[in-house]
Amino acid sequence: MDYDFTTLASFTINQKAFLATIILGVASGLLGAFVVVRRIALVGDALSHAVLPGVVLGFVMCHMLGIDKNPWVIFSCAVSIGLLGAGMVRAIESTTRLKSDAALGIVLASFFGVGLAMQSGLKDYIDNRAGISTYIYGNAAMISDADLAAMFWTTFVLVVVVWLLIRPLLVVSFDSGFAVGLGYPVKWLNFIFYTLLTFSVVVSMQAVGVILVSALLITPAATAYLLTDRLYRMMLYAVGFAVASGLLGCYVSLTIDSADVPTGPLIALTAAILFGLVYLMAPQHGVISKSLKVFRRKQRINRENTLKAIYKMLENEGFAHDGVGLRDLAEVRKRSIEEVKLDVQRLRKSKEASFDDAKSGIYLTPSGWRRAVEIVRNHRLWELYLTNQADYDADHVHDDAEKIEHVIGASTVRQLERDLDFPVLDPHGKPIPSVSQTMAQQSDGGSQKGATGY
Amino acid sequence: MNIPALETHDLTVTYHKRPVLYGVDVAIPEGNLVGIIGPNGAGKSTFIKSIMGVVPSSGGWVKIFGKPLKESLHRVGYVPQRESVDWDFPVTVMDVALMGTYGRLGLFRRPGKKERMIASESLDKLGMLPYANRQIGNLSGGQQQRVFLARALAQDSDLYLMDEPFAGVDAATEAAIIKLLQEMRENGKTVIVVHHDLQSAQEYFDMLLLLNMRLVAFGETKDIFTQELLHKTYGGRLTVLSEIAEKAAKQGKDVQP
Structure with a gap:
């Protein structure tokens, strides 16, 4: 591995936190745009909660292997469990009369519950200094060099795949029947899409926390949707809003005296405030310009x-x-x-x-x-x-x-x-x-x- | 020489174990404009979708120009129902027309000048070029249908399967569409259309496929559009429908030589 993150050592904790929020802003903005136009906001929510058992599993595995907390182990476990959750939603939908809302509710609650139970039940196998609770509520200040590197490379892969497959992903999102007719491997494209979505959840979870990751997926993209009706532009705006929410939320959280304020809620709140501003002021669809x-x-x-x-x-x-x-x-x-x-x-x-x-x-x-x-x-x-x-x-x-x-x-x-x-x-x-x-x-x-x- | 454009054998489809289409055997010769008609819930859309592989079939096989679907997919254009997509989706008219050229480009190649030309020409043929930069939600139902057809034209296929292209469109669009379909037939294309209006069906199509969960009849319109067969298709449950059929059938007899 020849990537050069040695210079990170000279960065302060704050600088690392800001770097992390920029990275996760890119990941969640890009995927969030798809989530919003595909009308699967709840899937994002369910997916983010469903990764928690994976995170705990990652910690336990690190302990069993006798190594320090390793972000790659945690990421892989979280992605696998997240995809398992998505698969279960699909399985429930296709084998019962239940529609996606019920299936998502079941998977979200049960996976998150299992995650919490595992966290307290397996206490002895978890290295507590590594701060597993930051994965639930989010704390950008706890991000280590190794975490940052893992976030960067995961986002890098995500951006490259989206760039390569942007057109097929667009067609599948807009008109999947037509995509089948074009000869696209629709099932594979959907699998890739959900994998990327899980990547973006995993990238954000440490700074934002699994509970609120979906806020960063949905809110910035929804804000962008108020401003444009072109998907590519919407993706750019969504990245912009997500990065801005991340940086602002992170800044407030780091400057507040009491060190206990988690970053996640502040980032989510910033995203919501930006949405509110655009909702009121947007030139075309804004409330103020309308009235x-x-x-x-x-x-x-x-x-x-x-x-x-x-x-x-x-x-x-x-x-x-x-x-x-x-x-x-x-x-x-x-x-x-x-x-x-x-x-x-x-x-x-x-x-x-x-x-x-x-x-x-x-x-x-x-x-x-x-x-x-x-x-x-x-x-x-x-x-x-x-x-x-x-x-x-x-x-x-x-x-x-x-x-x-x-x-x-x-x-x-x-x-x-x-x-x-x-x-x-x-x-x-x-x-x-x-x-x-x-x-x-x-x-x-x-x-x-x-x-x-x- | 006489390879049919589309051939199905014992094509069967089930939804949640409930059969919706039983053993359809049909061979549609090339260069025809074919209407699929039948009552609501007769499986007309399902028939087309199962041919395209959008809905999995539980039995039988499909051949297109004598080959399995996978090998001749590039020769087939599919026009889904207008309601099947979200028209608030943030794409322009041009973006949708361009999708027609994506089949040739594969997964990774980007559309270039040539593809834009093809898309523009297709839009122009349907009178939609002035709207190229509009978001698709800002169009009337008829205009939306025209965009779908422009996308199909850009595919330049030999066989087209269209799901209710006349549903909910204005009279001008209906006339424009039928003219286009006839033009496509003159150019040797095979066009198969799910249609819901009996009276115009007789006028529009060379051949008719009567469907009601099974194949009732298939052949030249003049042989198929009989009261007996229509009654068999619609089951005589709806007297109004059979009355219309009768009326239309009478008109048909007057027209025939």
Whole structure:
């Protein structure tokens, strides 16, 4: 063995702990992405608990062989027992009516229980200085040079295999039936996948503890899933979040005075906090950006409704005046003067209306006029469409149009115009205004229409 | 010369010891568009899956172009049911189409320019090229089905087995798919399709395979689409179904010379 970890001797305990969390972050991020997209988060949980008897077995074997605690012996035992657990889940599923949730529950609890019983029952065969309890709760400060080397090489193998088999693993995860059709050895690929998954559990267990290993598998990958819908990018992000959680959690655990705080819970907590932040802030799927979008839409609809009310007031007077009064607007909108003042304030800010204090009159700017016409036009076109093409009664269409007017785009409006053969009047006999007409032109047409009476 | 594209002998499948398909003997000649029809739970999907080895068969054998499946797998394209995958999976339309080329690449080789070209052409044939960079969840049901078919096209197989490609798609997609299938047949491909609509089955397929846990009949559509055989397949349990069958059968007689 010619790998050069001799320089590790010069590292401090803290540096080794950080190095360990980077390594395990890579391992759990890569595999975690697959775990999340395959929807087998619970398998990760069961697998991590199931390795405990293997860890104890490893310690006992070291004792029997008369050697010091050897990470390779412990890793091999843990991987074998973990795979045995996965095999038992599969066996229970295929020979009984039980589904995977029950099978996983049985295996998780029984293997973990056996592990705990072995730990106390075989006390005499376990070298206690090596700290078997760190494998349960996780303590990065207890990681030795030999542990670090074993973690590094296991992760190295994991990364290489994932890199080589990334495409087959992707196809098997997405569509295993199709993978069979491609001639892929699907059973072998699944076996390799579960072996790699066990590797990532085993790599992390000493720093994070078997109870919480699955937190580092699932949470960072789930966080990444909120940010992207490409698997390769998701794997990168997941590694990033896992490493960050590991480093931060480890840092806090090492700086806290009482040396008894295990690293595992702090790492899991950090991962959860990162998830929470992304959950709130993610640009597309985040809660904050979503509610911000809703808020903006509500504001826009309110603005548009005020514009529409002003337009209708002008229309009712045959466009004889070019402005409306604040008090009248408040009456039409069924709101208090203060509320309407606020609405007008917003219109001034968006440069869609101006306000004359002296006359307490509200005037539409050219852009405000255009938007008002668009909304009224959308409303009346939609009403006409519903009555003409969808056979609605004229008195049923208003409420629907109130919503639709704010959401239909230019292309839909053109489609409506074509379908309705460029109509002039809505089902209630009111003119459908044209967007290209200015207020003055409208006032001419409006007075003519006004003469027909409605 | 006359080696059938697909031949099964005594093909039997059991799920949890309950038989779902009994001893199917059939030989499907090359260059045909074949519909598999039968009631729900008749084992139509199971039949296809057992041919592909997705579901283990408990008896009988399958030969594809005269050889066992393993040796001619590269000549077979399989289109699973659309519901069989998770459409939230973080892959793009292009990624899925590219999977069609993976069979030729083996386990380790990466797709290159040539494979991307093939995938793009296949997507283009189904009008899905403009959506190449979309995540597959942002597609309608019809579009998702088109992506699956593009992936199958990219495989460039000689025999295709498709599980309900018409299920839950819009009329435009249905028309596009049937046109594509007919084109594939003109190019000498053999296409076998699980289908659930009796009335269109008669119109779409050259040959029909009637299945109800066993093979009821197989042959040219004009010989098979008879009231008697359909009644035998659907067992007369559902009067509505047999009425439709009768109606469709009558229409069929008018069309025949």
